[in-house]
Amino acid sequence: MFSIIQTTLKGVFRDRVFQGIMALAVFFLFIPSAASLSMRQVTELSITLSLSLISILLFILALFLGATTIWKDIERRYTFSVLSLPLSRTTYLVGKFFGIALFMLLTALFLGTVSILVIKFSSVLYPPSRPILWSTIIVSIFFDALKYIIIVAVAMLLATVSTSFFLPIFGAISTFLAGTITQQVYEYLQSQSAQKAVSDVVRNAAKLFYYILPNLSGFDLKVHAIYSIPLNSSGLLLTIIYFFVYTGILLAIGSILFERREMK
C-alpha cells in the first residue's frame, strides 16, 4: 500500500498538467494589488480572494486527479503490469486515493502558507477593522481540502466503472454543485411554505438525494474566516466524522466495483 501511495505521489509531481495547474498559483501575487483597488475592507477582500483561489485550484486538482489517474492507468495499459502484481484491487484503489488525498493536503498546506503571507502583507498595508483570526483561516483551508478530497473520492468511484473520463469529470462536477446546495434545498423543503407548494413525491425524492449526495455545506467556513466569526468545535468534529464515514463508504463501493472489473 505504501509503495502505491509513493508511486502515485511521484506520478502527480512529475505530471506536466499538474505543474501547469500549480503555475496558476502565481495569481496569489496579484491579490494584494487587486484587493487594494476596492479601497475599503482590503484585508477582508484579500482573505476572500485567497480562499477562493485555493478553492478553485483544489477543485481543478480534485477533478483532474480523481477522474484521470485510474482512467489513465487503464488507458495506457499500466493496469496489466500493476494489477498482476500480488496486490488486491482494493489495495490499489485505496492506495491511489491516499496518494491523491495526501497530495491535496500538501497542496492545501503550500497554498495556505502562501495565502497567509499574502493576507499578512495586505493587513500590514491596510490594517483591518477587526483582528484577523489566523486559526480560523487555517481551519477553513483544511476543511476546504477535506471537501475536495470527497470530490476526489466521488470521481474515483465513478472511474472504477467508467471507460472514459467524461463520467468521472462531469459526475464529480454535478455532485459538487448538488452537494453544495443540498442543505439549503433540504431546509427549504422542511419549511412551511414548501409543505404546501411541493408534492410529497418530489419531497421524498429530494430527501433521498439529500442522504445519497455528499453534504458539503458543513465544510465551507469561508464566512467565518473572512469576518473572524468564532468556530463551533462540536460542529467541526461532526463534519470530520461525516468526512470519514462518507469517503469510507465511497471507497468501499468503489473497491467492490473495481474488484469485479475486467482488464481487457
Place this chain on the structure above:
Amino acid sequence: MNAIEITGLSKQFTGKHMIKIDALKGLNLNIAAGEIFGFLGPNGAGKSTTIKLVMGLLRPTSGAAQIMGLDVSRPESRYNVGYLPENPAFYDYLSAEEYITFVGTQFKMDSTLLEQRTEDVLIRLDLWDARKRPMRGYSKGMIQRVGLAQALVHDPEVYILDEPMSGLDPIGRALVKDIILDLKARGKSVFFSTHITDDVEKVCDRVGVIVKGTLVAVDRVESILRSGVEGYVIHLQATEAESLPFAGIEALRRTESVSEYYVPCSGFNAFMGEVNRTGTNVVLVEMKRRDLEDFFLSLVK
C-alpha cells in the same frame, strides 16, 4: 504439485452489437514444475486471453485455474509468478530502476536483496546505463526488456510470459532464449506464448497449439520432431546413363556423376537393398522432415 493447472477454462467476450465471442473454449492444461511450455497459436487464437485469465486480470466465464496450488482469484497466487504482459507498458514517469524497485517491494522483498537483484537484472537485460532515465524515453525493445527484468527480479518459481520475444532485435531474442534456458536449468517453470515456431523448437519441453480458442494439440517437442520424419533424399554416385530407378523410385535430379532420389520412410529398406545389390555408392543421405512450422501450419489449416 503442478506449476499451473487449468481446468475447463472458458472466456466469452461480448463484442460490438452484443455479438458473443468465444475467445477460449474449455481449456484443460497442466504445466508441471520445472517444465518449459510453449503456447503456440496464430494471432487471435486466445493465448493472451488464457494468460490474462490465469493472472486474474479477466474473470473466467467458466472453469478455474491454479498457480502452485492457489486459485488465481486470490492475489496471493501471484506471489510465485513473474509475468510479462503482451506489449507491456509501465509507469513512464518512473525510471527502470524505480519501477523494478516498486515491483520488488510489492513482492515484499527484503531491501538489501532487492537492491542486489535489481542491479543483477538491470545488467542482465542491458538496461544498466539507462536505469536512471524515465521510461518515457525508452524504445519498444527497452520496454520489453524492462518487462522481463520486472518478471525476474523476485526470482519466482513460475514465469508467465506473453510473447516474450516480440519487439526485440536478434540479440534481444537470443538473450531471451538464453534466459529461458537458464531458468530451465534452475528448475523453474515457464509458460510462454508465441506465434513463432522457431522460438518453441529451441527452448521448449512441450508445446500446445491453440487455434480459435481450442487447444488442438499438446505434445513433447522431441516427439513432434521425431514423428515428423517423412523420408530421405539419397544421393548416389551414378552417371546419367546408370541412374536407373531403384525399387521403382525414379531419380529426381541428375548431374554428371550424382543422382538424387527421394525415398519415403516406408520404401527405405527396399531401396537400399537394390542399391547394395547393384554395388552403387551412396554419397549422401539427407533426412526430410516436417518441422514444427509444418506441424503448426497443418493444425491451423
